[in-house]
Amino acid sequence: MMKKSNGHMPRAIVVGSGAGGAATARELQGTFQVTVLEAGRSFRPLSLSMSRMERLRNWGLLFNEMMIRLVFPAMRVRRTPEGMVMVNGSATGGTTVLSAGNALRMDGCLREIGINLDREFAELAREVPVSTAHQRAWSTTTRRLFEVCARKGLAPRPTPKLVDDTRCRRCGRCVLGCPFEAKWDSRRFLNDAVRMGAELVCGSRVTKVVIRGGRAIGVQARVGIRSVFFPADLVVLSAGGLGTPVILERSGIRCEPRLFVDPVLCVAAPWPGSRQHQEIPMPFVVQRSGYIISPYFDHLSFLFNPEWRHDADGVLGLMIKLADSERGRVSVHRGAVDKRLSVRDRDRLAEATGLCRRILVGFGVRPEEIFLGTLNAGHPGGMLPLTAADAETLHARRLPANLYVADATLFPHSLGNPPILTILALARRVARVAMAAHAPTGVERVSRSA
Numbered sequence: 094m095m096k097k098s099n100g101h102m103p104r105a106i107v108v109g110s111g112a113g114g115a116a117t118a119r120e121l122q123g124t125f126q127v128t129v130l131e132a133g134r135s136f137r138p139l140s141l142s143m144s145r146m147e148r149l150r151n152w153g154l155l156f157n158e159m160m161i162r163l164v165f166p167a168m169r170v171r172r173t174p175e176g177m178v179m180v181n182g183s184a185t186g187g188t189t190v191l192s193a194g195n196a197l198r199m200d201g202c203l204r205e206i207g208i209n210l211d212r213e214f215a216e217l218a219r220e221v222p223v224s225t226a227h228q229r230a231w232s233t234t235t236r237r238l239f240e241v242c243a244r245k246g247l248a249p250r251p252t253p254k255l256v257d258d259t260r261c262r263r264c265g266r267c268v269l270g271c272p273f274e275a276k277w278d279s280r281r282f283l284n285d286a287v288r289m290g291a292e293l294v295c296g297s298r299v300t301k302v303v304i305r306g307g308r309a310i311g312v313q314a315r316v317g318i319r320s321v322f323f324p325a326d327l328v329v330l331s332a333g334g335l336g337t338p339v340i341l342e343r344s345g346i347r348c349e350p351r352l353f354v355d356p357v358l359c360v361a362a363p364w365p366g367s368r369q370h371q372e373i374p375m376p377f378v379v380q381r382s383g384y385i386i387s388p389y390f391d392h393l394s395f396l397f398n399p400e401w402r403h404d405a406d407g408v409l410g411l412m413i414k415l416a417d418s419e420r421g422r423v424s425v426h427r428g429a430v431d432k433r434l435s436v437r438d439r440d441r442l443a444e445a446t447g448l449c450r451r452i453l454v455g456f457g458v459r460p461e462e463i464f465l466g467t468l469n470a471g472h473p474g475g476m477l478p479l480t481a482a483d484a485e486t487l488h489a490r491r492l493p494a495n496l497y498v499a500d501a502t503l504f505p506h507s508l509g510n511p512p513i514l515t516i517l518a519l520a521r522r523v524a525r526v527a528m529a530a531h532a533p534t535g536v537e538r539v540s541r542s543a
């Protein structure tokens with residue numbers, strides 16, 4: 094199937110509608126006629142209540158994490174050979190719809206190679222709601238945990254959230270999709286792009302970029318059972334840290350075995366009445382060298398880890414999120430992820446686990462009751478890292494001139510921190526650079542303030 098150009102604007106294909114894709118599509122639409130190709134369907138939050146999920150678990154019906162897709166198709170889960178559970182979003186909004194809503198500027202590794210995104214962050218601060226107002230409604234448990242961390246000199250800080258506090262009902266279901274539209278996700282930017290004329294094609298999985306004579310002429314995608322060619326003058330890949338490298342390699346473009354994922358481990362204990370699952374997730378954060386710690390109800394472990402057999406109301410957990418070594422890859426064969434923790438990663442994890450234990454004991458937990466969750470991860474990236482040589486062009490030389498990447502794949506290092514805000518800023522800049530290089534002169538821009 095060939096799509097027709099409208100005759101005025103050149104065509105751009107944006108692959109993926111997560112943080113990178115939505116930001117890019119919104120920026121490009123108007124200068125280009127954008128088509129967003131999204132492998133997943135229109136996002137819907139998980140509707141099962143916590144008590145239902147708990148019953149399914151108690152009846153022994155939840156065997157492994159992969160089963161989550163049966164009730165929540167927007168969440169894709171796979172396991173590495175070492176047993177780490179990789180989670181990402183596969184629906185409109187990508188993984189942002191599953192986010193805990195944390196919004197931190199984390200562009201240190203980009204600054205180091207000469208990329209200054211001040212302008213983009215300043216614009217985002219006006220367009221995306223970020224607030225710590227949730228602090229006013231913290232539960233007693235969260236307040237006490239915060240005090241314990243402060244007393245230990247860990248300098249906890251309320252986490253800035255992509256959440257409209259006036260709409261938030263403290264249901265604690267951010268990572269299952271906000272049922273009250275209180276949490277910002279990239280569908281807002283996607284909707285802006287569509288209002289300005291972009292086309293969104295859900296259920297279309299791009300298999301490769303078609304390259305002729307050193308230029309990308311379009312992409313090949315599976316749409317249902319059909320293989321469809323979408324022609325384009327510009328192609329931007331934003332299929333995420335696990336999706337983009339697969340498309341690149343299938344298109345004959347080599348990626349680096351530098352996958353990072355920000356591994357997550359929860360350290361928890363029974364604490365009757367904690368009701369942490371009804372608190373906003375990750376309400377505050379402790380920043381340490383190489384990892385962060387934050388209070389968290391770990392749904393994945395709660396539902397699928399046999400060690401985690403406590404009532405939802407009665408568990409108190411701390412999440413460790415690690416900045417891991419850049420070592421690993423995703424395979425073109427079914428997207429299998431090969432990611433192993435290095436000795437440095439394991440040492441950091443052990444240090445962080447010890448610190449969490451001390452915080453929990455300081456809270457009043459009995460040390461012998463502490464248990465661990467399932468090692469998992471949801472911030473993949475790094476397989477086509479930007480270097481100082483790319484600081485102006487944001488474009489690796491091995492790519493055809495009119496093919497760009499705009500997602501976490503570009504990060505030179507793991508952030509060990511929430512990446513959405515930084516991906517939004519970087520993707521916007523990529524779109525601008527691409528427009529400057531490839532938009533024909535005389536094309537008038539449509540206003541973005543839809």
Ligand SMILES: Cc1cc2nc3c(=O)[nH]c(=O)nc-3n(C[C@H](O)[C@H](O)[C@H](O)COP(=O)(O)OP(=O)(O)OC[C@H]3O[C@@H](n4cnc5c(N)ncnc54)[C@H](O)[C@@H]3O)c2cc1C
Binds near residue numbers: 189470
């Ligand atoms: C449970 C969880 C909680 C998180 N919480 C936070 C948080 O609080 N704050 C934060 O900053 N970050 C958070 N993150 C991480 C953050 O959501 C992601 O890092 C971010 O969304 C990545 O953006 P991206 O554009 O690189 O990819 P994604 O947002 O993953 O988007 C990629 C999109 O591409 C689509 N796609 C993939 N392959 C193809 C293909 N072949 N063809 C077409 N489409 C394709 C996917 O379906 C998806 O929609 C969280 C992650 C998880 C898993």
Ligand code: SF4
Binds near residue numbers: 262263264273373
């Ligand atoms: S706590 Fe509930 S209402 Fe508030 S942002 Fe998260 S999911 Fe939405």
